[in-house]
Amino acid sequence: MxxxxxxxxxxxxxxxxxxxxxxxxxxxxxxxxxxxxxxxxxxxxxxxxxxxxxxxxxxxxxxxxxxxxxxxxxxxxxxxxxxxxxxxxxxxxxxxxxxxxxxxxxxxxxxxxxxxxxxxxxxxxxxxxxxxxxxxxxxxxxxxxxxxxxxxxxxxxxxxxxxxxxxxxxxxxxxxxxxxxxxxxxxxxxxxxxxANSAFSHAANKRLLEATDSRDMDSGLQWEILRNEGVGPDMKARIAAFMRKE
Incomplete structure (x- = not known):
C-alpha cells in the first residue's frame, strides 16, 4: 500500500x-x-x-x-x-x-x-x-x-x-x-x-512570535523581556568558531 x-x-x-x-x-x-x-x-x-x-x-x-x-x-x-x-x-x-x-x-x-x-x-x-x-x-x-x-x-x-x-x-x-x-x-x-543557524534560537523565536502575535507593542515588548529564554547551549561554540575565522 x-x-x-x-x-x-x-x-x-x-x-x-x-x-x-x-x-x-x-x-x-x-x-x-x-x-x-x-x-x-x-x-x-x-x-x-x-x-x-x-x-x-x-x-x-x-x-x-x-x-x-x-x-x-x-x-x-x-x-x-x-x-x-x-x-x-x-x-x-x-x-x-x-x-x-x-x-x-x-x-x-x-x-x-x-x-x-x-x-x-x-x-x-x-x-x-x-x-x-x-x-x-x-x-x-x-x-x-x-x-x-x-x-x-x-x-x-x-x-x-x-x-x-x-x-x-x-x-x-x-x-x-x-x-x-x-x-x-x-x-x-x-x-x-x-x-546553519541555532535550533535553540529557532524554537525560542517561534514561541516568542506565536505568543506576541497581534499584541500591542508595549505588552509584546514586556513579554520579550520577561519570558526571554536566554542563550542556547551552542552559543559559546558558535562565537568561538566565528572568532577563529577573524
Whole structure:
C-alpha cells in the first residue's frame, strides 16, 4: 500500500511529501492522519532542524478531495483537521511550504500552517470555499488575513480568484518565487540557510512570535523581556568558531 505522506531525512532536514500524484494530491482523512503522525514524531526528533512540506508530481495539492466531502468523511473528532495543522504550525523548528502548480483552498490552508511559502513560477493559489458553498474549518479565516491583510483576504475569499506566483509574492503570501527549473535547488538553499543557524534560537523565536502575535507593542515588548529564554547551549561554540575565522 502506498504511503500518502512520505518523509525523507537529509542531514537535519525532513522533507514531507504529499503523495497522491494521480489525484493531484487531493487531501483526504488518510493523508491528514499520516501528516499528523509525522508532525507528532518531528516534535520529538532533535535530529531534525528544518521541515519542508511539498507535493509529489504535478502540483503541491489541488485541495480537499471533493469526493470525500460529498460522500461524508469519517473525521475522528470535530476540529481534527484544524488540530492537525496546528501541530504542524507549532513545531519547534522552521517549516517551509514548497509550492508548485495547484494550491487551492484546503491545500492553501495546509501551506499557510507553514512558517512561510516558497513558490515555483508555476504555482497558483486560491480560496474556492465560496465557489462550492463551503466555509473554512481548517484555519483559512485566521491565517490568510494574518499573512496578507484582511482586505486582501476578503478579496481572495469573496471572489474565489486564482492568483499566480508573482501576485502571491506581491501580496506577501509567498516569500520567494523561483523558476520551476531551479525549484529543488532553491528549496535546499533556503533549508540550508535555516539549518546553519541555532535550533535553540529557532524554537525560542517561534514561541516568542506565536505568543506576541497581534499584541500591542508595549505588552509584546514586556513579554520579550520577561519570558526571554536566554542563550542556547551552542552559543559559546558558535562565537568561538566565528572568532577563529577573524
Amino acid at each position: 502506498s504511503t500518502l505522506v512520505t518523509r525523507d531525512d537529509r542531514n537535519g532536514l525532513a522533507i514531507l511529501t504529499l503523495n497522491r500524484p494521480d489525484k493531484l494530491n487531493a487531501l483526504t482523512v488518510g493523508m491528514f492522519r499520516e501528516l499528523r503522525a509525522h508532525a507528532i514524531a518531528l516534535k520529538k526528533d532533535d535530529s531534525i532542524g528544518c521541515v519542508v512540506l511539498r507535493g509529489a508530481g504535478r502540483c503541491f495539492s489541488a485541495g480537499h478531495d471533493l469526493g470525500d466531502i460529498a460522500e461524508g468523511e469519517a473525521v475522528p473528532s470535530p476540529g481534527w483537521h484544524s488540530e492537525t495543522l496546528r501541530l504542524l504550525e507549532t513545531l519547534p523548528k522552521p517549516v517551509i511550504a514548497a509550492v508548485h502548480g495547484h494550491c487551492y483552498t484546503g491545500a492553501l490552508e495546509v501551506a499557510l500552517a507553514a512558517d512561510f511559502i516558497i513558490a515555483a513560477e508555476s504555482a497558483k493559489f486560491g480560496d474556492t470555499h465560496a465557489k462550492w458553498a463551503l466555509t473554512p474549518i481548517w484555519g483559512m479565516s485566521q491565517r490568510l488575513p494574518r499573512r496578507v491583510g484582511i482586505a486582501t483576504a476578503k478579496r481572495l475569499m469573496f471572489t474565489a480568484e486564482l492568483i499566480g506566483a508573482a501576485e502571491a509574492f506581491r501580496i506577501g503570501l509567498a516569500e520567494q518565487v523561483v523558476p520551476d527549473a531551479g525549484f529543488d535547488a532553491a528549496i535546499d538553499a533556503m533549508a540550508q540557510q535555516v539549518l
